[in-house]
Amino acid sequence: LVEANKLVRNFIIDSFDLGLKKITIITGKGLRSESYKNPYVSENLSILKNSIPTFIEDDGELKKKVNKISKADRKDGGDGAIYVFLKNNKNIRE
Numbered sequence: 001l002v003e004a005n006k007l008v009r010n011f012i013i014d015s016f017d018l019g020l021k022k023i024t025i026i027t028g029k030g031l032r033s034e035s036y037k038n039p040y041v042s043e044n045l046s047i048l049k050n051s052i053p054t055f056i057e058d059d060g061e062l063k064k065k066v067n068k069i070s071k072a073d074r075k076d077g078g079d080g081a082i083y084v085f086l087k088n089n090k091n092i093r094e
Contacts, residue, residue, distance in 0.1 A: 004048055005055045009062060012084060016065040019092035022085050024072055027052055029080045053082060065089075 008025060015023045027048040053069045056062050065087055072081035 001048070001051060004052065008052055008055065009059065012056070012062050012065060012086070016086050016089055019089050020086055022083055024076050024081055024083055025052060026077055026081045049080065049082070056084065
């Protein structure tokens with residue numbers, strides 16, 4: 001989970017710096033998660049599809065770069081993916 005959060009954070013920052021407007025993050029559906037076997041790990045928070053949006057919303061730097069997070073269309077992964085809509089990077093000239 002820590003490694004996934006690092007990758008997501010870097011991906012969002014890099015995408016914002018490039019001036020992208022929308023990115024897709026494939027989280028998987030968590031169907032093979034074995035968190036239920038570990039009593040010290042929350043079954044819900046250990047699944048990437050649930051924890052990644054919360055991580056993004058709780059990170060102050062990312063929150064400044066993200067407009068909205070939504071479930072991806074079925075053709076792009078459906079329940080196993082999310083769209084992240086990025087704010088305009090005012091440093092990018094079009």
